[in-house]
Amino acid sequence: MAVYKKTYRGYDGPVTPEWSRFLVLTRYTWEDMRRSRFLTLFLLGTLIPPLVFALIIYLRHNLSALELMGVKPSNLIQVNTAFFLNFLGTQSMFAFFLNSFIGPGLVSPDLSNNAVPLYLSRPFSRQEYVLGRMSILVILFSLMTWIPGLMLFGLQSYVEGWEWFSSNVRLVWALTLASMLWILMLSLLSLSVSAWVKWKPIAGGLLFGIFFVAAGFGAAINAVLRTKWGSLINISYVIGAIWTWLFGDPKAGAIFFRVDNQKELPVAVCWIAFGATCVFCLWLLNKKIGGVEVVK
Amino acid sequence: MSTNAVIELDRLVVRIGQRVILKDLTGTLTGRAIGLLGPNGAGKSTLLNTLLGFHKPFSGTARIFGHDIRTHARRVRSLIGYMPENDSFIANMSGIRFVRMMAELSGLPPAEALERAHEAFFYTGLGEVRYRNIGTYSLGMKQMAKLAQAIVHGPKLLFLDEPTNGLDPPARRRMLDLIREIRDRGDLHIIISSHLLRDVEECCDQVLILKDGRIADTCDLEEERRANRKFLEMETKGGSEEFVLDIERLGCQAAWSGNGRVKLVMPDGLDVRQIFRIAADRAVQIRRLNFRRDSLEDIFLRAMEDQPPAAAPAPAPQKEAVHGRL
Numbered sequence: 166m167a168v169y170k171k172t173y174r175g176y177d178g179p180v181t182p183e184w185s186r187f188l189v190l191t192r193y194t195w196e197d198m199r200r201s202r203f204l205t206l207f208l209l210g211t212l213i214p215p216l217v218f219a220l221i222i223y224l225r226h227n228l229s230a231l232e233l234m235g236v237k238p239s240n241l242i243q244v245n246t247a248f249f250l251n252f253l254g255t256q257s258m259f260a261f262f263l264n265s266f267i268g269p270g271l272v273s274p275d276l277s278n279n280a281v282p283l284y285l286s287r288p289f290s291r292q293e294y295v296l297g298r299m300s301i302l303v304i305l306f307s308l309m310t311w312i313p314g315l316m317l318f319g320l321q322s323y324v325e326g327w328e329w330f331s332s333n334v335r336l337v338w339a340l341t342l343a344s345m346l347w348i349l350m351l352s353l354l355s356l357s358v359s360a361w362v363k364w365k366p367i368a369g370g371l372l373f374g375i376f377f378v379a380a381g382f383g384a385a386i387n388a389v390l391r392t393k394w395g396s397l398i399n400i401s402y403v404i405g406a407i408w409t410w411l412f413g414d415p416k417a418g419a420i421f422f423r424v425d426n427q428k429e430l431p432v433a434v435c436w437i438a439f440g441a442t443c444v445f446c447l448w449l450l451n452k453k454i455g456g457v458e459v460v461k
Numbered sequence: 462m463s464t465n466a467v468i469e470l471d472r473l474v475v476r477i478g479q480r481v482i483l484k485d486l487t488g489t490l491t492g493r494a495i496g497l498l499g500p501n502g503a504g505k506s507t508l509l510n511t512l513l514g515f516h517k518p519f520s521g522t523a524r525i526f527g528h529d530i531r532t533h534a535r536r537v538r539s540l541i542g543y544m545p546e547n548d549s550f551i552a553n554m555s556g557i558r559f560v561r562m563m564a565e566l567s568g569l570p571p572a573e574a575l576e577r578a579h580e581a582f583f584y585t586g587l588g589e590v591r592y593r594n595i596g597t598y599s600l601g602m603k604q605m606a607k608l609a610q611a612i613v614h615g616p617k618l619l620f621l622d623e624p625t626n627g628l629d630p631p632a633r634r635r636m637l638d639l640i641r642e643i644r645d646r647g648d649l650h651i652i653i654s655s656h657l658l659r660d661v662e663e664c665c666d667q668v669l670i671l672k673d674g675r676i677a678d679t680c681d682l683e684e685e686r687r688a689n690r691k692f693l694e695m696e697t698k699g700g701s702e703e704f705v706l707d708i709e710r711l712g713c714q715a716a717w718s719g720n721g722r723v724k725l726v727m728p729d730g731l732d733v734r735q736i737f738r739i740a741a742d743r744a745v746q747i748r749r750l751n752f753r754r755d756s757l758e759d760i761f762l763r764a765m766e767d768q769p770p771a772a773a774p775a776p777a778p779q780k781e782a783v784h785g786r787l
Contacts, residue, residue: 173584175648176577176615180568183535189565197553279549283610286513286543286620287567288535456515 186289190297191304198267198301207266208305211259215313218252219320226324244321246414249336253314253408257347260306261376267305268355269368271298276453277363285456295356295450302352311344339411346439347404353446354400360453376400396430397438406435465491467618467650468512470676472521475504475511482507484674485521490652492667492681494644497654498761499671505654506546508671509620513543525618539568542616544607546623546654550595557582557591560610567614574613581609586635601632608639619643619651625660633660640664662757670764678764682757693725693733696749697740707739721748 198204224230225241242248275281284294318337322330355372362368379398386395396402409415410432468490475483483504497505510516512523514534523530525537551559557578564574582591585605590598595606604624611619624640625633641664644651655661661668662682670678697704698721705717712728713736727733733750740747 173612173643173646173648174580174615175617176569176573178573179570181565181570183568186566186568189562193558193562274551274553278551279545279547280551282513282515282543282545283549283563284566285515286538286541286545287563287614288539289566290535456513457510 183288187293187297187300190294191300194271194298194301204263204267207259207263211256211263211309212313214252214255214259215317218248218317221248222317222321222324244325246333246336246412249314249318249340250408250412250414252317253310253340253343256310256313257344260309260347260351263305263309264302264351264355265369265372268302268351268372269359269362269365271301272356272359272450272454273363273365273368276360281454282456291451291454294454298356299352302355303348306348306351307344310347311341314340314344335413339408339413343408343411346407349443350400350404350439353443353450357446357449357453360450393430397434400442402430403435403438403442406430406432407439410435466524467491467495467526468652469524469527470521471523473511473518473523474520475507475516476519477507477516481519482674483511486523486674486676487521488669488676488679490667490669490679492650492665493647494640494651494653494665494667496661496665496668496682496757497652497671498656498658498661498668498757499677500765501656502673503671504674505671506622507674509543509622509652509654512537513541513620514538540617542611542614542619542649544611544619544621544624546626548603549607550603554595555592556587556595556598556606556609559595560606560613563610564613569614577613577615578609581613582606584612585609585639600627601629604628604632604636608636612643615648617649619649621651621653621655623655624653625655625657637663658757658761668757668760670761672765678760680757680760685760691727691729692752693723693727693736694749694751695723695725695736695747697721697723698746698748699743700745701743704739704743704745707743708736711735711739 221242222244224234224236225238225244228238231238231241275284281294285291315337318333318340322333354375355368358368358371358375362371380401383395383397383399383402386398387393406429466489470486470488470490473483473486474481486508497508499505507516511518512525512530514530514537518531526540528537528540530537551562554562557575560581561571561574561578564577565571569577579588579591582588585608587602587605587609590602595603598606604626608621608624611621621640625636628636637660640651640653643649644664651664653661653664666681666683668678668680668682669676670680700717700721700723702717705715705723708715708723708725711731713731714726716724718724725736737747739745
């Protein structure tokens with residue numbers, strides 16, 4: 166019906182599948198983000214490290230290029246577990262900064278403008294709302310972490326051959342799972358901070374605080390109480406310990422995350438700390454995101 | 462379960478924290494436009510929020526078009542359009558994008574959502590400002606934008622929570638006209654929660670009055686209007702008891718107050734012109750003749766005074782008897 170027919174009419178046309186509705190939020194969030202030039206440049210910037218790492222793999226297997234550049238193959242970085250751990254560490258830092266930039270603005274505008282009842286009065290649940298908001302982070306961080314990581318692994322396997330692939334196949338799921346854990350932690354933290362802190366710069370600062378101030382505080386506890394359990398409030402440490410376990414190379418992990426062998430926490434405890442942090446974030450989201458704010 | 466029921470309340474109890482907000486609500490609402498009335502804190506918004514699934518019933522349940530809100534919440538919400546009382550929007554969005562997104566969240570494909578968002582904006586009179594940021598809208602525009610997002614997906618039931626809040630008289634008139642127009646098209650039912658009795662009276666054909674979380678009264682306004690057509694109040698000059706006796710011979714019940722004033726209950730099918738004929742024959746001047754009008758305000762005030770409050774809708778004949786006293 167044309168717009169000039171200014172009358173009300175019902176709708177009995179086709180509808181989209183219910184499972185896909187959360188992607189509406191993801192799409193609209195992405196359209197909003199695309200308007201920011203800084204963000205576009207930043208996202209393009211995150212593609213540089215994977216290209217550099219790919220170049221290293223390429224050069225290691227191209228002797229003529231190395232000769233042309235006057236570089237000995239032994240001087241180049243070895244493509245091993247530490248190589249992929251370094252790649253993931255670099256990209257995860259990019260993801261962290263991006264998260265601090267976009268995460269705080271995901272939920273707080275809806276809460277401050279009282280828009281949540283409008284979402285939830287439709288056939289759209291709270292879980293779908295969180296999933297829709299989270300998906301944009303998951304997609305962007307995936308494009309920065311495990312997807313290029315697996316592409317690098319594929320490139321290395323292609324140039325090294327079947328033997329290297331079969332002996333390093335653990336890296337596939339280590340890269341994927343480690344990235345997923347990092348993405349899950351970042352997304353939940355930023356969404357819950359965004360739900361509770363309405364002012365974006367404060368929320369961004371708080372995210373930095375959660376990582377860096379808590380790390381410093383944890384180190385202080387360790388030093389003062391001569392214990393190692395203070396590291397439990399250091400999210401980077403907890404994630405690092407799990408990553409090291411996933412990659413199966415404690416030496417590389419210890420160097421990368423600067424972990425003192427004497428102060429290592431049991432991996433199981435780190436898993437519990439990780440799970441508890443995620444559950445706490447979900448609890449925070451559950452308290453804030455609802456059709457009505459109940460004052461008891 | 463009534464086949465034409467819009468909303469059925471089945472011993473619905475809602476608690477928030479330790480407070481019982483809705484107490485054992487039972488009743489059936491069938492009107493095309495249903496007004497939800499009650500003083501502050503009566504439970505109007507809680508009832509709407511419960512029907513929307515924002516509050517879980519403590520016990521009992523409610524059904525909307527036969528769908529239980531406990532077990533079919535998603536299905537229920539797919540049938541509803543909701544216009545909240547407070548400002549609710551996304552500040553950094555243009556009006557059209559906001560309404561389109563809401564339509565897509567209701568399940569409309571993007572192309573249809575865009576088309577209907579344009580239609581909804583033109584329908585609510587915001588066509589010219591639809592590309593403007595919602596944050597720049599005036600209060601009246603925001604109200605209309607809220608209405609646009611509530612109807613964009615073609616709901617079967619529209620919840621309007623204080624739709625004329627903060628509107629100036631022309632904007633209020635426009636809003637009420639729109640509500641009546643939507644009601645008269647017959648595509649959907651409307652629930653209006655309002656403090657303004659006149660708004661409800663103008664738009665609704667059924668009213669549910671809440672008091673302290675209980676149903677104080679339900680009233681079929683159409684029935685009331687029809688019933689009121691039977692009651693006449695006359696002021697005459699030269700009227701006498703003979704004149705009243707002649708009127709009673711027509712089947713009316715009449716009460717003569719002696720100072721020229723007569724109150725009548727007319728039987729069904731009696732044309733008021735017959736009373737004028739008798740007056741002409743008796744040379745009685747009828748100076749004033751009014752159908753008695755039992756306003757919604759009277760009904761509301763009576764419901765507020767009544768103790769204890771009624772739990773279920775009273776049948777129509779009883780209501781006539783209550784409101785039909787001379």
